[in-house]
Amino acid sequence: MSNTLSSNESNPSGKKKIIVLGSGPNRIGQGIEFDYCCVHGLLAIKEAGYEAIMVNCNPETVSTDFDIADKLYFEPVYWEHLWEIIELEKPEGVIVQLGGQTALKLAKRLHEKGIRIIGTSYDNMDIAEDRGRFSDLLKELDIPYPQYGTAYTADEAIEVANQVGYPVLVRPSYVLGGQRMRIVINDEEVEKAVISLLKHIPNNKILIDHFLDRCQEAEIDGIFDGTDFHVMGVMEHIEPAGIHSGDSNAVLPAFNLTPMEVTTMEFYAEKIARALNIRGLINIQFAVKEGKVFVIEANPRASRTTPFIAKAYGIPYLNIATKVMLEDKKLKDFTIKKQLKGYAIKEPVFSFDKFPGVNKELGPEMKSTGEAIRFIKDLRDPYFRQLYKERSMHLSK
Numbered sequence: 207m208s209n210t211l212s213s214n215e216s217n218p219s220g221k222k223k224i225i226v227l228g229s230g231p232n233r234i235g236q237g238i239e240f241d242y243c244c245v246h247g248l249l250a251i252k253e254a255g256y257e258a259i260m261v262n263c264n265p266e267t268v269s270t271d272f273d274i275a276d277k278l279y280f281e282p283v284y285w286e287h288l289w290e291i292i293e294l295e296k297p298e299g300v301i302v303q304l305g306g307q308t309a310l311k312l313a314k315r316l317h318e319k320g321i322r323i324i325g326t327s328y329d330n331m332d333i334a335e336d337r338g339r340f341s342d343l344l345k346e347l348d349i350p351y352p353q354y355g356t357a358y359t360a361d362e363a364i365e366v367a368n369q370v371g372y373p374v375l376v377r378p379s380y381v382l383g384g385q386r387m388r389i390v391i392n393d394e395e396v397e398k399a400v401i402s403l404l405k406h407i408p409n410n411k412i413l414i415d416h417f418l419d420r421c422q423e424a425e426i427d428g429i430f431d432g433t434d435f436h437v438m439g440v441m442e443h444i445e446p447a448g449i450h451s452g453d454s455n456a457v458l459p460a461f462n463l464t465p466m467e468v469t470t471m472e473f474y475a476e477k478i479a480r481a482l483n484i485r486g487l488i489n490i491q492f493a494v495k496e497g498k499v500f501v502i503e504a505n506p507r508a509s510r511t512t513p514f515i516a517k518a519y520g521i522p523y524l525n526i527a528t529k530v531m532l533e534d535k536k537l538k539d540f541t542i543k544k545q546l547k548g549y550a551i552k553e554p555v556f557s558f559d560k561f562p563g564v565n566k567e568l569g570p571e572m573k574s575t576g577e578a579i580r581f582i583k584d585l586r587d588p589y590f591r592q593l594y595k596e597r598s599m600h601l602s603k
Contacts, residue, residue, distance in 0.1 A: 221257040223297040227309035228262025230283040241267040242513040243304040246524035248275050254534040283308050285315045299324040303486050303507040310507050325486040325531035331506040337413045349474050350500045354415040360400040364393045370416040378410040387570035421447045421495035427512050428488050430479040431530045434537045437472050438523050439515035444593050450572040455593050456552040458518050470499045486531040518550035548583040
């Protein structure tokens with residue numbers, strides 16, 4: 207029997223190349239928002255003089271249109287496929303910040319193989335992603351954060367929960383969209399939550415955080431170039447603490463936080479970006495209780511709200527961030543002028559009609575499938591007033 211020779215239709219060019227990893231199929235926790243990030247990243251790479259290569263496998267996205275990237279690999283965003291592409295193309299580096307958690311999870315393999323990660327280094331991204339390491343960093347920086355502990359069994363989790371104090375948030379490390387997160391109030395609920403978590407995600411490290419009840423949540427998206435830090439936007443959530451940020455209505459700019467609270471958030475955000483040596487994008491989640499600002503988590507990548515802020519302010523933030531990652535430009539090279547008059551409200555989009563058996567009650571695990579934008583002139587707008595009224599009803603329960 208003769209051997210069948212394989213053929214390869216992809217002929218690498220002699221140009222310098224950058225690979226951008228997409229987010230794969232749309233799913234709860236990440237979707238079309240990250241495709242916006244990838245598209246604008248690809249265009250920025252072209253403007254910087256590189257050959258832009260896209261790796262993604264979603265036919266419903268703009269990043270997989272034939273005329274966006276110089277070359278498209280319509281392949282699953284898995285390591286085995288990516289490694290073959292890297293061996294063939296020999297790129298200058300790979301961008302993982304634009305494709306959500308799916309792309310970010312491949313950073314470890316890239317680092318182990320010695321492939322250059324464009325932007326923030328793997329180790330610094332891992333500090334932000336590993337909730338334990340990140341909390342240790344916050345302690346070093348003297349930044350307040352909810353008390354926490356780690357466990358690998360239900361018995362250890364109960365012990366930690368009693369140390370940090372109920373209510374607690376039980377969650378696995380390295381997850382997408384708050385998967386398997388639960389707010390619990392006693393030992394029995396901790397045991398049930400941990401057993402369920404380990405059944406679906408075996409051998410995962412479990413984090414138990416003290417849950418800051420009845421507090422205000424907010425977030426900052428920023429860009430750091432190694433020298434300067436720019437706050438893209440401060441968004442204040444309308445829903446109370448306990449609702450995943452992806453499921454919360456959020457207002458840009460903040461409407462009810464004091465100037466001191468906003469300034470403190472911006473100060474902490476820059477402090478964290480410098481400590482992590484961020485190059486490009488970072489998203490930081492905050493909780494504000496009785497005037498004290500706590501840091502909940504940091505995401506060393508584009509967030510779901512990065513496109514929202516770019517559209518609301520009319521600024522090409524993804525283009526700017528990508529050129530910063532490439533070390534092609536510094537923030538001082540751009541003229542950034544925010545154009546928003548009034549406020550922009552981020553509205554979560556749900557698809558419960560397509561999933562009738564799903565529990566519609568919102569909590570720390572994300573359930574929305576997208577987001578929309580609504581502009582209002584001022585806080586007297588009837589839509590905003592109704593949202594705020596509903597929030598007050600939540601808090602009074």
